[in-house]
Amino acid sequence: MAAPPTAVENRLRTTEHIQSPVIAFEDVSIAFEANSVLEDISFHLNRGETKAIFGIAGSGKSTILKLAMGLVKPDSGRIDVLGNDITQMREEDLFELCRQIGMVFQESALFDSLTVRENVAFRLMEEHQISEEEIERRVRESLRFVELERTVDMFPSELSGGMRRRVAIARAIVTRPEILLYDSPTGGLDPVTSTTIIELIVKQRDVYKTSSLLVSHRLQDAFVMASHYFDRDKGRMLPLPPGARGDVPMTFLILRQGKIIFDGDIHELAHSKDEYIREYIS
Amino acid sequence: MELTSPTDFAKDIVQSVQDYSLLAGRSLANLFRHPRYFADMMQQADLIGVGSLPIVVLTGTFTGAVLALNSAHTLERFGSLSLIGQLVSVGMVTELGPVLTGLMVAGRNSSGMASELGSMVVTEQIDAMRALGTDPTKKLITPRVISTIFMLFFLTIISDFVGLIGGGIVSSLMFGMDWHQYWSSAWQTLKFQDVFTGLLKPVLFGFIIATVGCYYGISARGGTQGVGRATTQAVVASSVLIIAVDFFATRLILSIFGYR
Numbered sequence: 001m002a003a004p005p006t007a008v009e010n011r012l013r014t015t016e017h018i019q020s021p022v023i024a025f026e027d028v029s030i031a032f033e034a035n036s037v038l039e040d041i042s043f044h045l046n047r048g049e050t051k052a053i054f055g056i057a058g059s060g061k062s063t064i065l066k067l068a069m070g071l072v073k074p075d076s077g078r079i080d081v082l083g084n085d086i087t088q089m090r091e092e093d094l095f096e097l098c099r100q101i102g103m104v105f106q107e108s109a110l111f112d113s114l115t116v117r118e119n120v121a122f123r124l125m126e127e128h129q130i131s132e133e134e135i136e137r138r139v140r141e142s143l144r145f146v147e148l149e150r151t152v153d154m155f156p157s158e159l160s161g162g163m164r165r166r167v168a169i170a171r172a173i174v175t176r177p178e179i180l181l182y183d184s185p186t187g188g189l190d191p192v193t194s195t196t197i198i199e200l201i202v203k204q205r206d207v208y209k210t211s212s213l214l215v216s217h218r219l220q221d222a223f224v225m226a227s228h229y230f231d232r233d234k235g236r237m238l239p240l241p242p243g244a245r246g247d248v249p250m251t252f253l254i255l256r257q258g259k260i261i262f263d264g265d266i267h268e269l270a271h272s273k274d275e276y277i278r279e280y281i282s
Numbered sequence: 283m284e285l286t287s288p289t290d291f292a293k294d295i296v297q298s299v300q301d302y303s304l305l306a307g308r309s310l311a312n313l314f315r316h317p318r319y320f321a322d323m324m325q326q327a328d329l330i331g332v333g334s335l336p337i338v339v340l341t342g343t344f345t346g347a348v349l350a351l352n353s354a355h356t357l358e359r360f361g362s363l364s365l366i367g368q369l370v371s372v373g374m375v376t377e378l379g380p381v382l383t384g385l386m387v388a389g390r391n392s393s394g395m396a397s398e399l400g401s402m403v404v405t406e407q408i409d410a411m412r413a414l415g416t417d418p419t420k421k422l423i424t425p426r427v428i429s430t431i432f433m434l435f436f437l438t439i440i441s442d443f444v445g446l447i448g449g450g451i452v453s454s455l456m457f458g459m460d461w462h463q464y465w466s467s468a469w470q471t472l473k474f475q476d477v478f479t480g481l482l483k484p485v486l487f488g489f490i491i492a493t494v495g496c497y498y499g500i501s502a503r504g505g506t507q508g509v510g511r512a513t514t515q516a517v518v519a520s521s522v523l524i525i526a527v528d529f530f531a532t533r534l535i536l537s538i539f540g541y542r
Contacts, residue, residue, distance in 0.1 A: 069413050091417070099415035109410035111402075123414045128317060171414075 028077030052222035055255030102172030162193035322425035331433030346445030367467035370449035379442035384487035392495035396516035399499025400509035431488035475539040
């Protein structure tokens, strides 16, 4: 029989430094043209943890990611990212901080006039200090991670939706960021491609221990992530053994009408008495 | 269609002017900040300058020719056909060269910038650039502004030159004027203030074309329809601004140097 899942060991290792939050929202509110989107929300993302954010359309899920990235400013409240209060930061300093965060956009947001190689290498080339050979090596390494090395010279318009999403993941991880933000990474994809994307996210979580916020409409994706681990030896995602279910650094956050109505792990979610949550997960 | 209250309308205008001023200011201030994107500037200079050359040459040539054609009939009545070179020269260098080149480049490039940046906004590419730690004003706007100013300056000189040639061809072929006489009168009539006026305007117009195009592009909202609207607005606004600024720049220069 195979050795006990590495995810359990990972869990033990992860809990050692899980105490320090990499993202902390404190009483954050934001409204767009008199429409309140988020109202006094507070939550923490701990180091090494993946937090899946759910809610109906327009509940402010993607806004949370944009706030965490500093792309929009809150009307009130405080957002700490890697120990920096980004609500008070100058734009110049914010760009520096962004280099430690990777983001996968809902529609990939690849630069359509650049090839896959140039898209993935974008951030490395912006640093102006990395040699061409090193850039090429890291681009290929990232593309190999998402199993798309063969597309290196193609343009985004030549790729399928799922491939574009995978290239976006490769672009986000090429600098080995401390935090990854995924905005509906499986939205609009077929089940097979969705599973491939989820496997990549699980691989990133279990192999590189990257802290992540994941926005999704698909609850089943998060359940797969909470019940599977990435086996390095076999090179694929496997289900956790019975009893170890949920034994991965994975939590859930559910939004309703701009407020957080649930923040906890899969066990707490499964035992929630809240009618709305029960209806949502059923 | 929902009606906007006059107060909201006024607020929107003030907000737009403020946003435009900030963007225009930052586009120049970025020149003094790292990183500077020289490769992007060269690429834009090629797109804007070399790409606009055919329309600028054609416009300049025919403008000079029609200027000579129209003025020749009037001058002939007073027996002053020899002044045609002076008229074409001053008209092209101080006014028609810079303004028509500016309008041509605005039609071609202001719209191009608005649609390109607008498409990047609606497909979240601008947000992606920010998320990758790159300032879009440095990477996208400053190279366009600097390249447009630089290239419009030289395009205007080319336009003036081919305009004079166009006027010379009409004068010599249609009115039998001596080519050398035309050319020397055209050349000798130009004063410092004419050349200064003719070279200052493309700098102002280049700045307007690029900043207006980029502003409408970066402010585009509402999908492909929004991009289309931004493109139209960019051409209209930059063309009107060029003509308005032309008047005020001319008035200012005249108040400094006096009338010829």
